[in-house]
Amino acid sequence: MSTVFQTQQLAALNASNGWLTAINEAGKAAFAEAQWPSRKTEAWKYCSLKALADHAFDAAATASTTAEQLAEITQIAGLDAYQLVLVNGQLQAELSSAMALSQVSLFSGADAEQQTLIADRLQQARLQPGHHLFNDLNDAALADGVLVQIGKNSRLDKPLQLVSISTGDNHVVNSRVIVVLETGAELTLIEQFASLANDSSFTNNQTEVLVGDNARFNHYRLNLMESDARFIGTTLVDLQRDANYDSFHLGLGSVLTRNDLIVNHNVGGSHAEIAGVYVPKDSQLVDFHTDIEHRVAHCTSNEVFRGIINDQAKAVFNGRIHIHKDAQKTLAELSNKNLLLTNKAEINTKPELEIYADDVKCAHGATVAQLDNKARFYLQSRGIGEQEAQVMLSFGFINELLDGLKVEAIGDWLRPVLAHRFGRDQVFSAEQTGDL
Amino acid sequence: MNDVVNPAAAELPNQEIHQQIRKEYAAGFISEIESDTLPPGLNEDVVRFISAKKGEPEWMTEWRLKAYRAWLEMVEPDWAHLRYEKPDFQALSYYSAPKSMADGPKSLDEVDPKLLETYDKLGIPLHEQLALAGVAVDAVFDSVSVATTFRDKLAEAGVIFMPISEAVHKHPELVKKYLGTVVPQRDNFYAALNSAVFSDGSFVYIPKGTRCPMELSTYFRINEAKTGQFERTLIICDEGAYVSYLEGCTAPMRDENQLHAAVVELIALDDAEIKYSTVQNWYPGDEEGKGGIYNFVTKRAVAHTNAKISWTQVETGSAVTWKYPSCILKGDNAVGEFYSVALTNNYQQADTGTKMIHLGKNTRSTIISKGISAGKSQNAYRGLVRMNPNAEGARNYTQCDSLLIGDQCGAHTFPYIESRHPSAVVEHEATTSTVSDDQLFLCRQRGIDTEKAVSMIVNGFCKEVFKELPMEFAVEAGKLLEISLEGSVG
Amino acid sequence: MISIKNLHAKVEDKPILKGLNLDIKPGEVHAIMGPNGAGKSTLGNVLAGRDGYEVTEGSVVMNGKEMLELEAEERAREGLFLAFQYPVEIPGVSNLEFLKASVDAVREHQGKPALDSVNFLKTAREKIKSVNLDQSFLKRGVNEGFSGGEKKRNELMQMMMLEPQLCILDETDSGLDIDALQVVANGVNAMRDPNRSFIVVTHYQRLLDYIVPDYVHVLADGKIVKSGGKELALELEEKGYGWLENGEA
Numbered sequence A: 001m002s003t004v005f006q007t008q009q010l011a012a013l014n015a016s017n018g019w020l021t022a023i024n025e026a027g028k029a030a031f032a033e034a035q036w037p038s039r040k041t042e043a044w045k046y047c048s049l050k051a052l053a054d055h056a057f058d059a060a061a062t063a064s065t066t067a068e069q070l071a072e073i074t075q076i077a078g079l080d081a082y083q084l085v086l087v088n089g090q091l092q093a094e095l096s097s098a099m100a101l102s103q104v105s106l107f108s109g110a111d112a113e114q115q116t117l118i119a120d121r122l123q124q125a126r127l128q129p130g131h132h133l134f135n136d137l138n139d140a141a142l143a144d145g146v147l148v149q150i151g152k153n154s155r156l157d158k159p160l161q162l163v164s165i166s167t168g169d170n171h172v173v174n175s176r177v178i179v180v181l182e183t184g185a186e187l188t189l190i191e192q193f194a195s196l197a198n199d200s201s202f203t204n205n206q207t208e209v210l211v212g213d214n215a216r217f218n219h220y221r222l223n224l225m226e227s228d229a230r231f232i233g234t235t236l237v238d239l240q241r242d243a244n245y246d247s248f249h250l251g252l253g254s255v256l257t258r259n260d261l262i263v264n265h266n267v268g269g270s271h272a273e274i275a276g277v278y279v280p281k282d283s284q285l286v287d288f289h290t291d292i293e294h295r296v297a298h299c300t301s302n303e304v305f306r307g308i309i310n311d312q313a314k315a316v317f318n319g320r321i322h323i324h325k326d327a328q329k330t331l332a333e334l335s336n337k338n339l340l341l342t343n344k345a346e347i348n349t350k351p352e353l354e355i356y357a358d359d360v361k362c363a364h365g366a367t368v369a370q371l372d373n374k375a376r377f378y379l380q381s382r383g384i385g386e387q388e389a390q391v392m393l394s395f396g397f398i399n400e401l402l403d404g405l406k407v408e409a410i411g412d413w414l415r416p417v418l419a420h421r422f423g424r425d426q427v428f429s430a431e432q433t434g435d436l
Numbered sequence B: 001m002n003d004v005v006n007p008a009a010a011e012l013p014n015q016e017i018h019q020q021i022r023k024e025y026a027a028g029f030i031s032e033i034e035s036d037t038l039p040p041g042l043n044e045d046v047v048r049f050i051s052a053k054k055g056e057p058e059w060m061t062e063w064r065l066k067a068y069r070a071w072l073e074m075v076e077p078d079w080a081h082l083r084y085e086k087p088d089f090q091a092l093s094y095y096s097a098p099k100s101m102a103d104g105p106k107s108l109d110e111v112d113p114k115l116l117e118t119y120d121k122l123g124i125p126l127h128e129q130l131a132l133a134g135v136a137v138d139a140v141f142d143s144v145s146v147a148t149t150f151r152d153k154l155a156e157a158g159v160i161f162m163p164i165s166e167a168v169h170k171h172p173e174l175v176k177k178y179l180g181t182v183v184p185q186r187d188n189f190y191a192a193l194n195s196a197v198f199s200d201g202s203f204v205y206i207p208k209g210t211r212c213p214m215e216l217s218t219y220f221r222i223n224e225a226k227t228g229q230f231e232r233t234l235i236i237c238d239e240g241a242y243v244s245y246l247e248g249c250t251a252p253m254r255d256e257n258q259l260h261a262a263v264v265e266l267i268a269l270d271d272a273e274i275k276y277s278t279v280q281n282w283y284p285g286d287e288e289g290k291g292g293i294y295n296f297v298t299k300r301a302v303a304h305t306n307a308k309i310s311w312t313q314v315e316t317g318s319a320v321t322w323k324y325p326s327c328i329l330k331g332d333n334a335v336g337e338f339y340s341v342a343l344t345n346n347y348q349q350a351d352t353g354t355k356m357i358h359l360g361k362n363t364r365s366t367i368i369s370k371g372i373s374a375g376k377s378q379n380a381y382r383g384l385v386r387m388n389p390n391a392e393g394a395r396n397y398t399q400c401d402s403l404l405i406g407d408q409c410g411a412h413t414f415p416y417i418e419s420r421h422p423s424a425v426v427e428h429e430a431t432t433s434t435v436s437d438d439q440l441f442l443c444r445q446r447g448i449d450t451e452k453a454v455s456m457i458v459n460g461f462c463k464e465v466f467k468e469l470p471m472e473f474a475v476e477a478g479k480l481l482e483i484s485l486e487g488s489v490g
Numbered sequence C: 001m002i003s004i005k006n007l008h009a010k011v012e013d014k015p016i017l018k019g020l021n022l023d024i025k026p027g028e029v030h031a032i033m034g035p036n037g038a039g040k041s042t043l044g045n046v047l048a049g050r051d052g053y054e055v056t057e058g059s060v061v062m063n064g065k066e067m068l069e070l071e072a073e074e075r076a077r078e079g080l081f082l083a084f085q086y087p088v089e090i091p092g093v094s095n096l097e098f099l100k101a102s103v104d105a106v107r108e109h110q111g112k113p114a115l116d117s118v119n120f121l122k123t124a125r126e127k128i129k130s131v132n133l134d135q136s137f138l139k140r141g142v143n144e145g146f147s148g149g150e151k152k153r154n155e156l157m158q159m160m161m162l163e164p165q166l167c168i169l170d171e172t173d174s175g176l177d178i179d180a181l182q183v184v185a186n187g188v189n190a191m192r193d194p195n196r197s198f199i200v201v202t203h204y205q206r207l208l209d210y211i212v213p214d215y216v217h218v219l220a221d222g223k224i225v226k227s228g229g230k231e232l233a234l235e236l237e238e239k240g241y242g243w244l245e246n247g248e249a
């Protein structure tokens, strides 16, 4: 029994040929068969897909935009990075830096060796836990994608900033990114998703990362789309021996923003450090599903997510830690803290532990709370109004995570964006306080 | 006897922890008692038969049939983390009663001595002069209640404590008013089944402002083969009243799995308090995972304004356990508590936890859950804390700890938290730990042998829960853990 | 009291003790010093019978009994006590409960009458006071959340309760301030007895000002490489261990 969305998407698929045919066919078959998620589907229990199901999408993008318009939403002030811009899934060479272009290949231009590598990653991804129908759709529609490959012991001297903008008003973009870091390689990747106001397109993104032995991957995934945008994204991370994954995830919120993050500790010695912030307002929905798979011994992970839910917005956090049978000596921690600002806002959180090894240290915690009354009173006793105090404290709650960001420019840039979201403009600019 | 060493364990690196030995289940004997047992199978006639056997009034028969019809349309649930062979509902017998009970004994002197002996063997003497001081007991054997002690003394205080089958006749207005109000007939698959075929269970009513003068308890015993036990307990604590109630459960060792699908409803009216404790020691199956009870239970309580519900459970038995004693905190300032120790060994599976539904203002709940997994068992905590849009100032604190003994078992935590009020506070913490070699060595270096060391550590782990049990049962619970774990650590 | 002959032991297939000899008579105090990783703690663990240490050669005879054949708890009951370098925490098990189980087991084995709970509590209160810990420590979980110094004093307190024959103190002085050090030394000195012996493992000569040893040994690379009187400790403090390893020993 398929929905209108499914029927439409299947009809829109282009015939495939060439080396991606196998994956296209596998995705198509699975997507055609897939049950549309309901409240009874555990992984989608709190994530309503009405914004997709009740919406008729056009096949292709139409709207056009000017370079200035684009520049405005792609820039992160103060960030020194190599920029790569995709508009509605299409790479825009003229908006991208030459260095960035030289670092990436498109699937469509892949050589034989790269094709093997890509095909292998794509097959791997189909076997991942939590694989869902939108991943199938992505496979079914896959015609092109971006491959970032960093060679043995190499590093890019600046972050790579990959901006995906949706400008069409009503279409579906399936986008795919594969990152491969070879032994000892190092990369900072900033994935930035943006959309134009009133754009009600659906972006279905999938990013797969292989972090090789002793390689380091710093990852920023910033979801800055406007309120009408629909977004479902999956990040798959495979960690090899002594690999290091350090990441920050931001979900600003939209009518539908769903993010899945799956981290596989495949060989001993790897470490994952994951931080995230979500701040939906109005009637937005943000859903983060994270899954840390400790498959082998001697790996560690630490995950911290914080959310502030305003107005009638709804947030979902599902943080799973899965310790497999042989993953002795695992250290894994997860913390999720939430603030509800109104009595129409809603949070559903589930930190899950699934443990099959005994010599491990795991802990998780989740809280839902209101702002600390003592702190609020302290501010009020210094003459700060209640509303203002609330804003300051809410902002402080997530600012702690921004302070920890390694690429400071991102924190500096996000601070006013987020402060503004809570109705407060920053008193001091980053330049003013840079020396503090 | 039965010091069976698991050959697989010898290959494991950490011999200290991995020797698997299992002592005999002490309550595993079978009583040779002649029974009236209904042939296997379930249809409307069986439901009518059970109702007729109890001489029930028309309204009760209809109530059951309604449940039966609802059940027919329901699908048996598939639980994510439980693996077991689903019961064949047509192969079960839905009614079994000792023959000697056919006409119903008028007093303890008329009860079949073999039955009394069974309870003596289990350490629950039913003769009042021998009984635990201050504890009134209702003994349920397969489908019927065989004896209720201290009835007169309770009657003086106005407390009603009797088999539910009897309450249907003697207090129909109370049963009619409350039965199915907390767990509706079509609540879930097993609750619907229970509503259709329940045979007996305990009924308690504590009048307004009364503090029940003694602990009440029910001992459940499944004896007959191929029967399911479907008991129904209904406890009503009227305004300002208090009761402490304890249930205990055992079953003989049998190779085939047996089904136990109970429903417990608690109602605490304004300012009332109900403390409900369970020591569950149904037969868990043997060390190969053969046999044992399927324990699929729906327990739920409603707490009105200023009322308090406290669930305490020590779960060591059953092959498969599925139960979530829950609290609906309906009135303002209502309090819900859940204290649980769930131990699994060998091939046992437990999926247990609680639901705290905060509806009223300033409602408070506390959840302390301690899971111990040993052998090849799987032990999951599954909980829900929901703060509804009116739950202003509500609070929950949850602490959920797991102890793993050996690397063949699993410990899982699935806490669902749903909050819809900005002033509600929910705090959830979970940890896992193991009995480490370093800890055992420290103990042994001080002259304490391994078995004793493990028992000390495990009891220490469960301390916060045991202190919630009535005194006599806390000791019993500690011993039960020791027996259940015996030999799981070399 | 105890005679250790040609002791060889391996950890995870790595030889750590390589032919260690030591003879201790009743009433004697032997100090063992030596560089990090020399095998001092290994010696203590092997004597106490910890799993994971494989004895490949040698014998350990205490009071005429071969210790190497006994389980860890049996050695403890025979009167061998090890004060750990890093005492482990046992959450949930109170110090008092733990001590009672320990004292009961040891006394029973030694044929001494069991202490009733009144006497036991009385003694425990005295002893905890004598190591300068608050009474509340009796109720807390074993070493749970104790500071480093508190753990060491708790070890000493257990030693006093058990009245062992041979006490092995593995760096019981490390990390203690001077007051705590005196508490430990006073405790040990009070327990000195013609029938009780001590092995005191330390890195610091300072301790030996308070607990005056009869002999000082240097353990390096799994063997005793030099033995002497208490003045050897001073020499070591001054010159370090280098001169010994350079062949002078």
Ligand SMILES: Nc1ncnc2c1ncn2[C@@H]1O[C@H](COP(=O)(O)OP(=O)(O)OP(=O)(O)O)[C@@H](O)[C@H]1O
Binding pocket: C011, C012, C016, C034, C035, C036, C037, C038, C039, C040, C041, C042, C043, C052, C085
């Ligand atoms: N469980 C173990 N696994 C592997 N190696 C070990 C183990 N225990 C000890 N060792 C090794 O054995 C050697 C001796 O260790 P030991 O702890 O006995 O030294 P020590 O003399 O007490 O040192 P310190 O002065 O630092 O306490 C070291 O190289 C140590 O790394």
Ligand SMILES: [Mg+2]
Binding pocket: C040, C041, C042, C085, C170, C171
């Ligand atoms: Mg040492």
